[in-house]
Amino acid sequence: MVILIAGETHTGKTLLAQKLLEAYRYPCLSLDHLKMGLIRSGRCALSPESDDAELTRYLWPIVREMIKTCIENRQNMIIEGCYIPFGWEDDFPDEYRKEIAYVCLVFSEDYIKERYADIARYESVSENRKEACPAPESLLEGNRRNLRQCILHSYKYILMDKDYALDIEMIRRLLHTAAPKADAVAG
Template sequence: MIILIAGDTHTGKTLLAQKLLEKYKYPYLSIDHLKMGVIRSGQCKLPADSNDTELTNYLWPIVREMIKTCIENSQNMIIEGCYIPFGWEKDFTDEYVGQIKYVCLIFSQEYIRHSFQNILEYENVIEKRLSTDVTFEDVSKINKYNLEQCISRKYNYILIDKNYQINIDDII
């Protein structure tokens, strides 16, 4: 089984992946780690602060083929990151899609309004980040867009609304 964890920056994708790893012993891949590896190695000429569309276009084909390889070898993996495109399922046959669980983590507008400072404070809970220029407006806009996309595509999502609580048993 492949578990894809998508969502905007700061939504807790890496933390969720870590908790799933601890419970189910599935390895996980952070697409951010892949991004930094190909950038630092010089294999990708895009700068680390490239826009998400450019990075998704570069990284997703690599991740997509890794997913296929895992499924073909009956291997489990958790893959998390901002670079999983909406429409990801079009890149797979039904047989592959049947082996993939997708979930998108989304902050509600109310949660962002009431907890924006907490969102920033917990950004380094799993990974150490360089200083980021995350704004309230950007977080609000992207999470609203992600919710609209998940609803229109009938994707599984977890809406983080009043408190930050995710039941990992609901994922698998």
């Protein structure tokens, strides 16, 4: 199985991936690590400040083929990052999609407005961030966009509304439900 964890910056994708790694013992790929490896090695003309859409266009074809290779070899992997495009499933035939679990982490507007200081304070809980937490308006815009896209595509998502809760058992149930319809889990 390949588990894809998407979401706006600062929503806890890396933290969730770490929890799943510990629970499942699946290898984990951070798309930020892949991005920085390509940039630092000089293998691409991108920079850490490149537009997210540009980074997605560059990274997704590589990641897509890694996913196919994992599935073909019956291997497991967790992949987390901002660079998983909406519509990702169109790149895979049905037999591959059955082996992919997707979840998007989303902050509600109220959560961002009421807990922005917490979001900023915990931004480096899983990794050392060099950049500052985006402004609340930027987080609001990105999370609104992701929620709309999750609903439009009938994707599973976790909506953090009151508390930041990434309960591993709840995540397991969410990832392993067979229904293709959207599932929202409020935290």
